[in-house]
Amino acid sequence: MTDTGRLETFADGVFAIAITLLVLGIRIPDAHEGLAPALANQWPSFFAYVVSFLTIGIMWVQHHRLFTVIGRSNPTFAMINVVFLMFIAFVPFPTQVLAQRVFVDRQGWLLATFLYGGTMVAIAILFNAIWAYAAARNGHLLREKVAIAVREVGARGYRFGPPLYGLITLLALVHPVVSLIGFAAFAAYWALPISGVLTGGDQTG
Template structure:
């Protein structure tokens, strides 16, 4: 006979859909994106011209645009994958909550980066969190497919293609961490632009494969 713990896990841990996970995740993504704008505040002392204020705020605006784009890309990937992830268990829920923890945290390293642009601790923290977002999305996709939660229309080739493309961001951002620590934080930030050509290259190669 099935014991109580086994029945609890079977009834309460496993779900036949992912609707509530998706709705909750959407809310966290939206709140995190909204919190990013807090750093774009006009100084209250009103010294200098409007042009000087805008010039002084450009690092904040750049950090805002960067982080908004990163959260938007992560939300879009999350939305697309959960169109084919049909069921879940407690481990997938835990992975999703861990992802949302770092999504909600991103406004802090963004603020630190805008205030201390180019300084190694700020660059390292930011690069670590951004890379971790994509790594967690990779882990959720890998786990969901291995457990059979993904719609049968996703075959092995499509699964591998999505998985491979998710590794580009962690590689670029985590590679910048030793550059910031042992060389220069500003150069490490410039290295993030390698994301664009690398995405094109990996996408092209993976489609051929």
């Protein structure tokens, strides 16, 4: 067993780089273009940027909260986090693809939505895997004296992420714009105040 310091530092770096790369999907207008129409035409890029920035930011907050009660690591746990971070680093790509396909062609827009949604489903599944592995075997990676209630609430709080992201993605079959609205609304899901329990690491189990 090792402490989580290096893993947390690595995760913070990946989150910071991924969230910064999102802005590269917004094109700087040429000097000869009218600025107002050039910016207005890029509204899908601005929209996708905001949604993905908030999503990555909130996931970083939740990842940080997990480590207020996770005190140890091992190679398996580290690898789960590495795969999770691989998908976090991938987010700028489907974000830009989706922004470029909005209202361009229906089939391409649908495929881009599935690419974006599939990425979010994978991230949500891996986030659950991080918590599930840490809390398994009577909380073998959790800090000492973490209450049983913390483990139970953590599991309940995060398990709805994958199916809900999957449902939002499938709503693109109705119309891709429905999924866009769903992704924007669901970004708030990751900000649910379950941290009040997760930070209660001084409770006895």
